[in-house]
Amino acid sequence: MKKILILAALLSASFSYGQRTEGLDPLIQNVYGREIQSLNGYWNYFADPLETGYYDYRRRPDPNGFFKDKQVDNVTTWKEYDFDLSPVMAVPGDWNTQVYQLFHYEGMVWMRHKFPAVREAGKRNYLYFGASNYLTHVFLNGEHVGDHEGGYTPFNFDVTDLLRDGENTLVVAVDNKRLPERVPTIICDWFNYGGVTRDVMLVSVPERFVESYTVRLKPGTVDTVEAFVRMNRKQAGQRVGLAIPELKIDLQGTTDADGIARFEKRARIGLWSPESPKLYAVEIASDDDRVEDEIGFRTIETRGREILLNGKPIFLRGxxxxxxxxxxxxxxxxxxxxxxxxxxxxxxxxxxxxxxxxxxxxxxxxxxxxxxxxxxxxxxxxxxxxxxxxxxxxxxxxxxxxxxxxxxxxxxxxxxxxxxxxxxxxxxxxxxxxxxxxxxxxxxxxxxxxxxxxxxxxxxxxxxxxxxxxxxxxxxxxxxxxxxxxxxxxxxxxxxxxxxxxxxxxxxxxxxxxxxxxxxxxxxxxxxxxxxxxxxxxxxxxxxxxxxxxxxxxxxxxxxxxxxxxxxxxxxxxxxxxxxxxxxxxxxxxxxxxxxxxx
The missing domain is CATH 3.20.20.80 (Glycosidases)
Known part of the structure; x- marks a missing residue:
């Protein structure tokens, strides 16, 4: 994602502000509405408190680390780890409550999962993690895919070129050590659960696909739907459609040079509320891709000391x-x-x-x-x-x-x-x-x-x-x-x-x-x-x-x-x-x- 400059007038800091973690692919939205292969299950694991599998004895990244999952006989050739002989734990899950010896463990744990795959022409394949706490290094078939920092948000990597027909080997090194420079920092008042804690999946999408979308009420209205659809390619002229059948909305459009299509349509909309949590079936389609979701519409704003939901004051009973x-x-x-x-x-x-x-x-x-x-x-x-x-x-x-x-x-x-x-x-x-x-x-x-x-x-x-x-x-x-x-x-x-x-x-x-x-x-x-x-x-x-x-x-x-x-x-x-x-x-x-x- 390109660097996003924050409103400069608000800042007098000595450094420039922010962008997403280096090397991450843009996040695919609504993966549960995609063609997915679950990689959940029981993964082999072992703890590595000295990070032996990641660094050599000079504390340099080891190009032949544990992520290679090298197969040897330990008779004529040796290695000092073996996923095949290691115990298993459930993914998603935390290691603290699954393995008694790791209840208070903070450090690196290696995990491996083998899975079959079929490569399809014209498809791209992404490894998607719902979350993994905290620092995660991801490897597929012995090659480094990418890293992610942060224990509670999703991330994905394009692995199309690394995926094999047949058996694949996914290895992750997860490190939940608390450090002063992390977010959260070294102290907090909840348990530091380590591990691959949310769903892992292989997501298959077309070469050109709907990467992200926003469907909502146009600000200031209660009767107008607006939508922004971003394709994965920044290219003008890509055809995109938006359909909400119950609202009789069926619109066609094309992307601009940034790969974004914009829509707007008036309709009689039933607003979502706690008393009536109305959701509408929504379909977004391009020439090559189609995504379905359920989306509700509501307004939220403030007026003086009141919070207004759909224009009416609400007390949040929470x-x-x-x-x-x-x-x-x-x-x-x-x-x-x-x-x-x-x-x-x-x-x-x-x-x-x-x-x-x-x-x-x-x-x-x-x-x-x-x-x-x-x-x-x-x-x-x-x-x-x-x-x-x-x-x-x-x-x-x-x-x-x-x-x-x-x-x-x-x-x-x-x-x-x-x-x-x-x-x-x-x-x-x-x-x-x-x-x-x-x-x-x-x-x-x-x-x-x-x-x-x-x-x-x-x-x-x-x-x-x-x-x-x-x-x-x-x-x-x-x-x-x-x-x-x-x-x-x-x-x-x-x-x-x-x-x-x-x-x-x-x-x-x-x-x-x-x-x-x-x-x-x-x-x-x-x-x-x-x-x-x-x-x-x-x-x-x-x-x-x-x-x-x-x-x-x-x-x-x-x-x-x-x-x-x-x-x-x-x-x-x-x-x-x-x-x-x-x-x-x-x-x-x-x-x-x-x-x-x-x-």
Missing amino acids: ISIHEEAAFRNGRIAKVEEDRTLLNWARELGCNYVRLAHYPHNEQMVREAERMGLLVWSEIPVYWTILWEREDVYANALNQLDEMIERDQNRCNVIIWSIANETPHGDARDRFLSSLAAYAREKDPTRLISMAMERNDKSPEVLSVQDNMNKYVDIISLNEYVGWYDGTNEKIDRVRWEIDYEKPVMISEFGGGAPYGRHGEATEIWTEEYQADLYRKTLRMIEERMPPVSGISPWVLKDFRSARRLLPQTQDGFNRKGVISDRGERKQAFYVLQDYYKTK
Whole structure:
């Protein structure tokens, strides 16, 4: 993807801003609507903590590394690895919960998968990874295909020239080490699951194919569909069609010199909403290619301190969610595990979910869309990262681009979030304002936000004051009065002053309690204390805050976190869930559920 210059007027940084990771092919959108061959299954693996298979003994890249999967007899010729003798693990999946010895492992793991393929004339073939945490080196049939940095966004590589008729050998080296220059950085409050954690597939497309498309309401209208279709070749005169049969739309057009065709058509459109999650069958076709999707239409905007969905004020009844499976507590690996969490959110009475703190899998977003759940989607610019580093910014920008590119047609995604709980400072402001400008330029039809920290006016007059207020559409804040700030009695003593005439959301509040631990409402770590915190906080929101447009308490389910060390209470889990890691509802679940019945 060519270098994209961010709005220069916003910047005074000492380095230029960003582009996608070097060497990546443009992302193919809607791969589930393509001709695909799943490469999921059981892959051979072994851990390589010294990266012996990648570097030689002088720490130079080894041209005959483990990716060659060299076959020898170990009698007349030796090698010190053997995929054929190695154990297997499921892909998609994390190695931490599949292999006891790797539960806390951080480093390189080699994985191999053999698969058959048939090469077809006139077709191009791409290796597509839904996500792999964190740094991934990909090799096919002994040759380097490409690398990807970032653990939660999709990437693909054109392997047409490397693919063989018959058996193929795919080798990946996945490295989940935490480093200060990574995004997220060396500290975070969730589990660092390593591995190929989402679907892997071989995608077959024609030589000329629909690479990406945007189908949406034309901004400022509720009765006009506009669409932009990008072909993989930058060439004028390519024929492209757009059909939405239910809306009686059947349009033909041609691409410009950039390979983009544009469409516009008025129609009587049923708008998507949580109460009526209407989706339309959409077909995009060129002379050689055809893609089908289901797309909804809605408007989202702000007016003063209100959020408007389809022109009407909406209160976002939400909950925050981590992409961790219920019951088994590993990285989600199948759509049924997505549905479990989303159904719990619906049981709470939610019309909205904050998918924190990184882009969740594509099926999670699509399932939420079908269920009528609005979505906040976020990149893992979390806490304190290296704001001055050009490569760190480029990495964050790449993850933002991949998140938007994948989900730009999901009408339930209404908020792109660019950060969570970041420290104030000039370098941070330049970094985040540039991300906000890029997101707004790439997608002007959604709201921009970030989870800010409190900056109080006095111990009992709470507030948020952040230079980023100028660049976001919603003032979202994480507040933990009663947990990290005093006890529950303080909640009844504070009031709020927020000076920005923009919608206010509470992106997080909450407190921890293991399921089944009971005591007085004044005793922390009990269900009673957690439930009392929720009652008092919800009353504070109603009585002593400026109008609030939504909340997403922290968090739906207890989840693993290596930061949470208190024996017999946390035991490696963040216990702020309103549901336990075993699916048990805590008292706070019912407090929140009752509140949402009134909203």
